[in-house]
Amino acid sequence: MTDGVSSTRVAAYLREAILSGELAPGARIRQEDVAERLGASRLPVREALRILAADGLVEHEAHKGARVPRLSQHEVDVVYRMRERLEPIAIVESMPHLDDGAHEQLEEVQRRIEDNTDVEKFLDLDREFHMLTYSGCHVDTLMTVVTRLWNSTQHHRRTYLALAGHRAMWAVNAEHRLILDAVRRGDADDAERYLGGHIRRTRIELSHHPEVFR
Amino acid sequence: MTDGVSSTRVAAYLREAILSGELAPGARIRQEDVAERLGASRLPVREALRILAADGLVEHEAHKGARVPRLSQHEVDVVYRMRERLEPIAIVESMPHLDDGAHEQLEEVQRRIEDNTDVEKFLDLDREFHMLTYSGCHVDTLMTVVTRLWNSTQHHRRTYLALAGHRAMWAVNAEHRLILDAVRRGDADDAERYLGGHIRRTRIELSHHPEVFR
DNA sequence: TTGCCACGGATTGGATCCAACTTCCAGAGT
DNA sequence: ACTCTGGAAGTTGGATCCAATCCGTGGCAA
Known part of the structure; x- marks a missing residue:
């Protein structure tokens, strides 16, 4: 609608x-x-x-x-450090409200990510995966900010992916699997840890590719 | 202008x-x-x-x-947890760009806070103090979010202060002094630690006063 | 050649009028 | 007494027209 x-x-x-x-x-x-x-x-x-x-x-x-704003490499780095600290809060807030249906959906989306080879499709699915893990977080202020952070770096994720291809994709899948497992088990500590690591590793990979920022 | x-x-x-x-x-x-x-x-x-x-x-x-949005106690708690994690980033980003003039201003503002007894005045000065410590942070995304978090909880700070009076004010001043000293010394680790503790303690005090949220 | 000023097109900001939607209340019907 | 419906009043959303501002261009002078 x-x-x-x-x-x-x-x-x-x-x-x-x-x-x-x-x-x-x-x-x-x-x-x-x-x-x-x-x-x-x-x-x-x-x-x-x-x-x-x-x-x-x-x-x-x-x-x-x-x-459309043009972010410097340093700004993007800071945005990722913000995500690293904020999104663990979101997943911890969310987990208690996720039911089996949500877990099924997550499993399904992750399966589609693993079967996928297209960059554009990956961007959508990856976002869907993470947003699903946050879907039980009903704190509006937090979700607004998280969405904003994803929005402002979407462009750089795309150009990085187009560059790096699916070389480093195995790590993403491993991390997603660990996050998904922690969510299923209701283990907030692990979810926080793996999610933070996931974002942190991505940030560091990005920092090795200044050509993404022209 | x-x-x-x-x-x-x-x-x-x-x-x-x-x-x-x-x-x-x-x-x-x-x-x-x-x-x-x-x-x-x-x-x-x-x-x-x-x-x-x-x-x-x-x-x-x-x-x-x-x-004007009405935030629940839980939402305010989450906002403070967000601040606890974000503002340390801001102060670390900011510190390298703060000169002696900024340090002088901070000292002056803190002095005025200690001499002050009025609730409304404290709200302004406290905000000025912290924003001054962040004034060297030129990452727009971060400062926009931080400002937003301060805005959305301003009302609760006010009602809490009107309630608790200046009983707990000594702790604020001690923390401000420690933050100010760390900033002067250029000690990012200490600045981060004391700032995080400052926000965390405030959050916990607030959580003990559900009557602030009616 | 270079720098400056003025002018005109292009684009955004504001005022007014009209349309769409929401809310609330009265009154009929059950 | 209660609910549902219809309509009127109040409030926000949209279209059109006009005003203010920006920016590139061209002419002129040093």
């Missing part, structure tokens, strides 16, 4: 365009272009841009318009 | 009203009221509300309007 509200539809459209890489970091977003393309007026576009700014997907400057 | 842009002026006005407690959690904000009071049209008010939503100061629902 698209909510019926135009501004949220526009926001969804732009969110997809940015996360899919169609709009790269640094790209400018002209209100009238979007309005025309979606058959709406500029007003809902303006509101959509504010919504996306809250998600960290665009940055807005008065009288200069909106553009 | 107020940016000249109406929507940011409106946002600043509402931000002040919310942080000062004038608009309490749960309070509804009608666009026309604000517009009339500030002599603007409803449009900049709408944009201001979106800006504030990004700061976590209001929540917006389609066709139902904006209101």
